Amino acid sequence: MFSALSRRITVTALAVTGLLTTGLLATAPSAPATTKGSGTIPVAAAQPASTGVTAKMSDVVADRLGTSRKALIDAVSTDVLSRSHDAKGLAPKTAIAKFADEGRKVVVDVRTVSRDWARGVAYVEASRKQHGEPEGWLYIAHRKDGQWVSGLEGDDEFAEHVARSPLVGKAERRTMTAYAEHEATPEAEASPTGALANTNGLLLPWMPDYYMTLTGGPHAHDGATGYWSALDFAGGNASGKVRSSREGTATSMCGAGGGWTRVIHPGGFSTDYYHMSNATYYNGTAISSSALLGNIGTDTCAGGSASGAHVHWSLRTYDANYVGQYTWLNGRTIGGWTWWNGSSQYSGCGTRSGYTACPGTAIYNRTS
Numbered sequence: 001m002f003s004a005l006s007r008r009i010t011v012t013a014l015a016v017t018g019l020l021t022t023g024l025l026a027t028a029p030s031a032p033a034t035t036k037g038s039g040t041i042p043v044a045a046a047q048p049a050s051t052g053v054t055a056k057m058s059d060v061v062a063d064r065l066g067t068s069r070k071a072l073i074d075a076v077s078t079d080v081l082s083r084s085h086d087a088k089g090l091a092p093k094t095a096i097a098k099f100a101d102e103g104r105k106v107v108v109d110v111r112t113v114s115r116d117w118a119r120g121v122a123y124v125e126a127s128r129k130q131h132g133e134p135e136g137w138l139y140i141a142h143r144k145d146g147q148w149v150s151g152l153e154g155d156d157e158f159a160e161h162v163a164r165s166p167l168v169g170k171a172e173r174r175t176m177t178a179y180a181e182h183e184a185t186p187e188a189e190a191s192p193t194g195a196l197a198n199t200n201g202l203l204l205p206w207m208p209d210y211y212m213t214l215t216g217g218p219h220a221h222d223g224a225t226g227y228w229s230a231l232d233f234a235g236g237n238a239s240g241k242v243r244s245s246r247e248g249t250a251t252s253m254c255g256a257g258g259g260w261t262r263v264i265h266p267g268g269f270s271t272d273y274y275h276m277s278n279a280t281y282y283n284g285t286a287i288s289s290s291a292l293l294g295n296i297g298t299d300t301c302a303g304g305s306a307s308g309a310h311v312h313w314s315l316r317t318y319d320a321n322y323v324g325q326y327t328w329l330n331g332r333t334i335g336g337w338t339w340w341n342g343s344s345q346y347s348g349c350g351t352r353s354g355y356t357a358c359p360g361t362a363i364y365n366r367t368s
Contacts, residue, residue, distance in 0.1 A: 073108050075148040109255060116268050124136070130221075130302050135222070138284075142165065206236070208367050216230070219231075229314045239298045242292075248265040276294030279293060315334070
């Protein structure tokens with residue numbers, strides 16, 4: 001793990017060159033424009049960096065960053081590698097080489113810029129050999145004294161930047177500041193031993209009073225070693241529509257056309273939705289509870305695998321123990337069901353009013 005000081009220093013081992021290309025790559029999805037920051041900035045193509053870090057930005061954003069774009073990618077990717085579970089204990093160059101050997105990318109997506117501020121999304125792709133999901137973060141970066149200081153979700157720098165950056169709107173700031181500064185209610189800290197926890201009215205990822213089938217009980221978001229934070233759902237009478245578990249601000253983690261969305265909710269929780277098809281593009285956008293995010297699908301825009309159409313739903317919290325990490329579902333009530341770990345990943349069940357629903361069971365989404 002890098003120290004806070006090392007995260008603030010531009011790391012030349014991650015130097016990124018040749019970021020700017022003319023036009024869009026043929027494989028890149030088109031996207032709507034966003035008016036965050038100064039002026040209208042179209043979301044752009046993936047532009048591979050020579051060091052193995054993939055940088056995504058529009059030509060407009062690249063022009064605005066000018067010669068500082070290499071330093072920005074360096075700062076953000078260094079933070080990403082310091083936080084990545086799969087890069088733990090590895091030097092940045094070694095980690096990038098390891099991921100490349102596994103067919104995985106480290107991606108830094110610069111969405112918006114305004115003077116000395118930039119914000120976007122960064123992630124490490126999951127292995128495509130298993131049903132694991134990617135590691136990803138929102139970030140905000142500030143250029144001070146000629147150097148970019150990056151903050152990922154959960155960092156002290158992120159909280160500081162949220163409070164000051166012109167790229168964060170008032171409504172988003174209210175939600176994100178509470179989230180980043182760990183102002184979740186005491187009930188937001190769940191114990192793996194199963195003490196019931198108040199999840200502030202979070203729903204399952206479809207419309208209330210409709211049902212989907214539980215296809216995977218509590219399991220790690222990465223399909224391996226993480227906290228058992230995720231559930232899988234498919235089918236049912238909800239027409240395959242995936243919806244937000246609560247109001248908040250939504251961000252399409254892979255960009256336009258990608259099936260991974262993160263919603264930051266009031267009260268210290270956020271939720272991830274992966275494998276969606278026909279996903280709506282959001283970029284720090286305020287949404288309501290049960291807002292349409294996409295359809296169940298098999299998208300793997302950031303790695304992993306999916307053998308059948310479903311939504312992989314995960315819970316994150318910013319409490320004192322799991323800063324910026326996926327957190328236990330065990331003992332939490334979501335959509336009216338209290339979820340419990342099984343003896344192995346995917347085997348756990350939900351309980352409600354004396355009824356137990358295990359994988360293969362159709363369950364209704366309830367508001368209480």
